[in-house]
Amino acid sequence: MNYIIQAKNLTKIYKGKEVVSDVNLHVKKGEIYGxxxxxxxxxxxIMRMILxxxxxxxxxxxxxxxxxxxxxxxxxxxxxxxxxxxxxxDKLTARENLNLHCEYIGYYDKSAIDTTLAMxxxxxxxxxxxKDFSLGMKQRLGIARAILSKxxxxxxxxxxxxxxxxxxxxxxxxFKILKEDYGMTILISSHNLAEIExxxxxxxxxxxxxLINEILMDDIRSENVGYIELETDDxxxxxxxxxxxxxxxxxxxxxxxxxxxYDSKIAEGEISKALIMNDVLVTKINKKxxxxxxxxxxIINGGGAIA
Numbered sequence: 001m002n003y004i005i006q007a008k009n010l011t012k013i014y015k016g017k018e019v020v021s022d023v024n025l026h027v028k029k030g031e032i033y034g035x036x037x038x039x040x041x042x043x044x045x046i047m048r049m050i051l052x053x054x055x056x057x058x059x060x061x062x063x064x065x066x067x068x069x070x071x072x073x074x075x076x077x078x079x080x081x082x083x084x085x086x087x088x089x090d091k092l093t094a095r096e097n098l099n100l101h102c103e104y105i106g107y108y109d110k111s112a113i114d115t116t117l118a119m120x121x122x123x124x125x126x127x128x129x130x131k132d133f134s135l136g137m138k139q140r141l142g143i144a145r146a147i148l149s150k151x152x153x154x155x156x157x158x159x160x161x162x163x164x165x166x167x168x169x170x171x172x173x174x175f176k177i178l179k180e181d182y183g184m185t186i187l188i189s190s191h192n193l194a195e196i197e198x199x200x201x202x203x204x205x206x207x208x209x210x211l212i213n214e215i216l217m218d219d220i221r222s223e224n225v226g227y228i229e230l231e232t233d234d235x236x237x238x239x240x241x242x243x244x245x246x247x248x249x250x251x252x253x254x255x256x257x258x259x260x261x262y263d264s265k266i267a268e269g270e271i272s273k274a275l276i277m278n279d280v281l282v283t284k285i286n287k288k289x290x291x292x293x294x295x296x297x298x299i300i301n302g303g304g305a306i307a
Contacts, residue, residue, distance in 0.1 A: 002029045003062070004153050004185045005050060010059035012045055012209075020045050021209040022059070027187055027202070032179055034196040035189040036296060037206035043189040044084060046206070047157050050187075051081055063153070077105065080151035082159055086142025090131035094122055094141050097130060098148060107149045119177075120144045121170055135162035143171065147178060154178065156188045160195060168195060175199055197292035205299050212299050220295050228261040228268055231284040232275070235259070241278045246271065257283075 005027035012020040020042040027033045035043050048054040050061055052068060061068040063075050088097045098113045117123045120140040130138065139162045146154060160168050172195055178184040190196050196203065197217070205212040232238045238259060242248045250262040261271065268285055275282050 003027060004029050004064060005033075005187065006062040007046070007050070008060050008062070010046065010049060010061065011057050012042075012049060012054065013057040019209050020049070020056075023206070023209075023211045025204055025211070025214065027185060029185055030179065030183055031201040032175060032186045032188065032199050034200035034203040035187060035206065036193065036196065036203055037189075038300065041206040042209040043206055044157055045209075047081075047083055047155055047187070047189065051079070051083065051155060052076070053083070077149075078152045079155060080146035080149065080153070081155040081157075082142045082146050083155070083157045085161075086138060086145065088130045088138065088141065091129055093127050093129055094133075094144070095126040097141065098145060101145050101148060105149060112148055112150070116144045116148045119147070119174060121167075136164060136167050139163055140167070140171075143174070147184075150182055150184075152184065154184050154186045154188075156186065158189055158191065160190055160192050168192065172199055193293045193296055194291070203292070205296060207300055217292070220292065223295075226287055226289040228266075228271060228285065228287050229254075230259050230261070230271065230275075230282055231257050232259070233257065233281050233283065237278065237280050238275060241275050241280060242271070245278065246274050 003026050005025060007023055007025040010020055010023040011018065023046060035046065037043050045054060049056050050063070052070070052072060063072070064078065066072065066075060068075070089100070092100070094117065095113060098116065099110065102108065102110060102113070117126050120143050122137065122140050122144060125137065130141065133141065139159065143159055146156065160171060163171060175186055175188070176199060179186060188196070200217050202214065202216050204214040230238070235253060235256060239253065242251055242259065242261065246266065248261055248263045248266060252260045252262070254260055268287055272282055272285050
C-alpha cells in the first residue's frame with residue numbers, strides 16, 4: 001500500500017497530560033482522509049505534529065515513506081496547509097500576499113496566482129486589501145495559499161470555517177478537483193460531518209486523544225443500512241401487525257409513537273397497507289438512511305446502537 005502519511009504510536013504530552021495517545025494513521029496516496037472528533041479531541045495537535053510544528057513525545061511519523069525528523073525541510077516543499085486560522089499581511093492585497101508566499105517558498109510560476117484565485121472564487125477581489133475581507137474570504141485566501149504550488153499533500157484544519165453554504169459547496173467541488181485532476185492527497189479536519197461524508201474516502205475518529213476508529217467510507221455505508229420509520233397512535237397494535245402479520249423481526253420501538261423497521265426487503269407501501277387494513281392509524285412513514293453523523297455519534301458515545 002502506498003501511504004503518503006503514516007503515524008505510528010503517536011503520542012503528545014503537554015504539562016503532564018496526554019493529549020494524543022498512541023495514535024496510528026494511514027493516509028493513502030490520492031485519497032481524501034477526514035480527521036473527525038469533538039473540540040479538544042487532539043485533531044489539530046496531530047496535524048501540527050505531522051507538519052513538524054510540534055514534536056511528538058513518543059512515536060514516529062512517515063511522510064512519503066520518509067521518517068520525519070527536525071531537519072526534514074525538503075519534505076515540506078511537497079505540502080500545503082492551513083492550521084487553525086490563516087494569517088495574512090492585512091494591508092496587502094490577496095495578490096500581494098500570494099506573491100510574497102511564492103517568494104517565501106521559492107515558487108516562481110507567478111501565473112499560478114491567477115489560476116488559484118479563480119479556483120477559490122477570489123478573482124474579482126485580488127486587488128482588495130485583506131483587512132477588508134470577510135472571514136469567509138480570508139478562509140478562501142488561506143486555501144488559495146495552501147494549493148498555490150500544487151502540492152502533493154494538502155493538510156487542512158477546519159477549512160470550511162466562516163464559509164456560507166454556497167462557499168462550502170464550492171470548496172467541496174474544489175477538493176474533489178484537486179484530488180481527481182491534480183492527484184493531491186488531502187487530510188482534512190472538519191466539524192461539518194455532512195460535507196466530509198460527501199468527499200472523504202477514509203475517516204478517522206479521534207476522542208480524548210485516542211483513535212477510536214479508522215475506516216473506509218464505503219464500509220460505513222455498507223454497515224449502516226437504511227430503515228423505515230413510522231409514527232402511529234397505537235404502538236401495541238402496530239407491533240402486533242409488524243411482528244405477527246408481516247413477520248418482521250428486525251424492528252425497534254423508539255418511543256410511545258415511533259417504530260423503526262430495519263428489514264430492507266419490505267417496502268413502505270406494504271407496511272402502511274397492512275397497518276391500515278388492521279385499523280391502525282399511521283400518522284407518518286418514511287424511509288431514512290444512516291449518515292456519517294449517526295455513525296460518528298454512535299462511536300463517540302461508546303459504540304451503542306444508533307438511536
